[in-house]
Amino acid sequence: MLVEPLSRPGGQVVRFWSFNRMILELTAVVLLCACADGATVNEPASAQAEAVNIDASAMVRQQAAIAIGEQRTLWVSPSLKSKSRSTVQPSWRSSNPAIASIVPQANGGQYAVVTGLANGAVYVIARTPAAVDSFLVIVGTGPAALRFAASTFALTRGDTARIIPLDTGSTLSYSSLSSSVATVTTSGLITALASGEAKIRVSSELGASGEISVTVSATVVPPPPVGGNRIVAALTRISVGSGSALVSSGVPLVAGALRDTDVSAVRVFVGGVEQRIFVAALQGRHPDGSLTSILLQFPYALASGIPVAAEIVLGSSRTLGDLPPQVNNPGMPDAVILPTDPNYLVQTDLVGATRSVESTSAISSFASKYDADFRTFADLHWATYSDQWEQNYYDRAQVYYAQWVRTGNPEYWTRGTRQVLAYRKGYLEPNAYGTSPHWSQIDGVALHYQLTGDEMSRFAVGRVAEVLRYFRDNARIVGHPDIDSRILARTLAAQLWSWRLQARGNEAIATAAEISTFVSTVLGLQAADGAWRYPIICAPLSAGLTYMDGMLNESLIQAYIHHSPNPAILAKVRKSADYMWSRWKVASQAVEYAPGCPPNSTDPDSYPELNNLVVNSYAWIYAQTGDVVFRQRADSLFNGGVRGQFLYGQKQFNQQYTTSYRYFFWRSAR
Template identity: 30%
Template sequence: MCFYQLPGTSLSSKSIMFLPALLTLSVLSGCETPATATHEVRSVVAGSVAETIIASDRTCEEARGRAFGPSVVGVQLTGVPSSVALGASFTPNAQALMSDGSSLDVGRFVRTSNTGVLGVAGSAFVALGGGVAEVRVACGSHRRSLQVTVTGGSDSGQLVANLKVVRFDGGSGPTAISNGIPLVQGAFQPAAIANLRMYVSGVEQPARIQALEGRFHDGSVRAVLVQFTTTVNGAQTASASLRLVGARPALAMPPLMETSLAPDAAALPSDATYLRSTNAAGKLPAYPLTNVPAVVATHDAEYAQLHEKDWGRCAAAWDCGRTSGYDRAQMVYELWFRTANPLYWRRASLMVKDYVTRYAGPNNGGLPPWWTQPRSVALNYQLTGESKARVLARQMAEVHAFQTRPMPNWGQGWAIADGDDRREARAMVAGLAATSVGADSPIVGLVTQFASYFSPSTMSQWIGLLPSSQKANGCFCAPVYSDGQKNFMVGMLLTSLIRYYEEVNADPRILPIVQRAADYMWENEWLLLDRGFKYVSNNRIENGAVAESSKAAPDLNAFTLPAYAWLYKQTRRQEYLDRYTIILSGLWRPMMATSGKHFDQGYADVASTYLWIQ
């Protein structure tokens, strides 16, 4: 025999015998366990009608009715209109009529026969689509239903993005979905997010949809976090969509779910054109490439093949086969944005998770320039909603701003050519990453040592100082290289300035800096016969031996490609496109298939260049 406790009351052994046959949810003892009762309730919430829960409740309810006091003799359903306009809502009133003349509110057992027509928003029902649905309530063997006609067509709203629900863990049954979806600039101001809805297989879902941190320059939202529960089995997928509806109540919002750097299931945009339009991973071309020189198309096509070999060797291990990092995960994310293949989203997210949990996180972003990878970390926040990634993006921005602070006595700072332009490049990239997730100012509650070194105006100040470290001929010449420079690091610096121009502010100070530097490198540092730039302008001697050579380093050619591609875009001067093609043709490739470091060097920051040369 089952005994149930009315919520908000207590039971003694004496009072049990006077209880009416109540439909409650808290099992005290008897024929069901709490887990069984909870399972029955969840099956109803997932979309079935009232009969689902009654199958188990009927037996216990009728047993109690025979053993104790008054029993249920009927049900009453009121507050249900015969017709309702699309988008309108109403709240039914359901009462169980007892044999002693009393009544009991059983509103929580009211269900709809068609969740595509009527949806549940708390205790209210919302008209979601045109058609007919029944509002039903059942208490034991007693049932009541009323028919509702929704007029005015379908309020499925305006399509924002087609999605595919994907499960990566191979499991089956209901699964929690929690991930970020990037948005197009200008599409949604924060107030409009309340009118976004999630649909799976054409049916609106109870979902939590909220703006993630980070805004475009016009104040619009960069990405939203979506959380809901649905059923996807194994390798199967489900069609879904994110839609904008008219102002109306949302369905009952699920509890806040945990986020993850690499969720086991996600609702991902399935259209590469949409993904590219968000520019979340930078401005990227369609896949495969068209209207580009053959050497460019071949280089791009080989990336996916080389990635498979790299994944086969290293899987998600962030440091596998690498003595310095050029943001491997960012490149894989870029391939997802260009193809919409969820496999790449999953792999890139696993790479970020490994990097954050094994290295960057434990060090609180206090990393050397050659191991900092802020772009993929910040992008991961936009694609998963995991706040750890956003916090780390802020920490890296602060640390690298501190590392490049003015120190004239040490010959260091943005106004001084110190020969390590990678340090400044990484500081700019970290600043851009933090800005993209709304962390260009200190995060509330995050206490760090270097917060004062990076603010919303910091990057602009750096650009103002940089010309002092560049000679009139364009060289970032430093004493450590006998009045020369390290060319691949200069390439990294120019790329970071270009990204600031493209993503934050089209600052007119940037073009002359980039153009002078690129012209200087081509005229003075390019070795025609070796088809590569010098590693350093002049040999660096240490203890009587050559520590860094002025020989060509064609394996590093790709670091200079963005400057020439972007200059072609800005000026449409053919010589910049010709130089771009020659540099790419000279890229040394033999070790790309076996060395993770060389593979990354050949593709870091290159994907956007394909768009600039079209």
């Protein structure tokens, strides 16, 4: 069985995860019965229960309604296949223990008793190392009405506004009761069409609902009397409370918008009134030398949960005196000013080339499902585990920041920031940044710096790059037993970010020349047939894992974009893509997992859930060359990956979304 180590602090390996996905064949038997306090319930005979097949491609839930103080028993019986391997002992968890508690019982945890504690609704989750089942439990009168950052909008015809829910943990649906006045998209974007009033109905799968009132006026409010380019933004208070708060955040910029000498030509208007601000250029530059982000700081009175519309104007000199740098917790500020239009945000290339969620649904039904699945499972993972640093394997922070860019929803910005801080403070800092390559999730940390100006995150980038130099400096040793494609990918990513952000740890910043040398070394390790092979894979054989090759290609592509457009990178990535496609499995719609390793009779040889770590190789080649064969292959990989996903697992969820959002841009680039 091929297994992958998950490292803990200090690089110590503590457990192994197999890619054997029993969830696809899990059968759940659910019995809901009233129980007296302390009563014992015997496991039902198979003839007394009806088996329900669980489809891993959807969130399958059983439902129960109980009163406050009432108890019910939830049973889960694994499939014959999982029984034949070992006794599955699920762990149980309530998504909100204040509403309903869950207590595992005897018989190896095969059933548990749920107790209603307060009005509301929860998910009860039963989890094994390879399977997850969930139950929707309605308690008492059910969930309270949904809450929103703003429940009323005054818009002019043609305006747009986004509904920002304050409650997470379930998927929301939106509908307009007066679509001739205002429409609403599946992600909560309102568009004002004609004068009048409209109601927007919002419902959750937990049974909660709420309404948004929209008033549309034909009157056009004049913009602030200034020139320059305008960025539509909003102030959002992160901390709980009201009154004056320091607004402090990084604002991403499109290429060419500002240069180092232009920071005096930035103005901020709130409610049409110019604010006295502090502005600073943050490290990081677009390929044309222009700024990638700026830090804005100023005080403003606002309350949590009520966003305030704002506008950032570039190219017009300020009329008010500048503020000095403000003292605040830069990692998680009290309040932020963030662009709200995803069509602007995707143009900044903050997270790499991508497209907005609104624009990708037309690509295919799989693109729509990709984003719908994200909303469902992102909320499930957040409700269950919040920002635990262990959830950041394969860079959950980057995943959330990318979704903020693609939607403009500040909730994802907040989640990404909390996830970075949990990872940095819970893992990197306690271990003196001595991360293993597997646990180097550097993109999210670098993005956190660019979005907050937190110098501790920039320092972390520099320190991690220094730690991983061991692998950079030993990569030239052909057959080195400690190095594989993923390690090279993580090492190259860290060196690139150290150079891009001029991030110094305790030693020197990675230089452009060092990156050029490292890229040449990596390219020289590719075999003549396009494979990347290492003794560490399937020892004593020399083999490779295709998903790791996809990760290495991704880092090489980033080096091509941000460091130097070396034509050898395109040639090597193309050769790698051709090699992987020669291992394409039609039946599973995935590439072979471990070409060169001996066949394994107990595990499949391909895993479509890993396709989206490979897909960008093909989409990017199409964007560079126009060869439609590579777009077709990219589409096949993406569709197979969405169809065969396993998003209940925290690692698998991150693998699905960590960089695959770039596929949308590259496959549509011509």
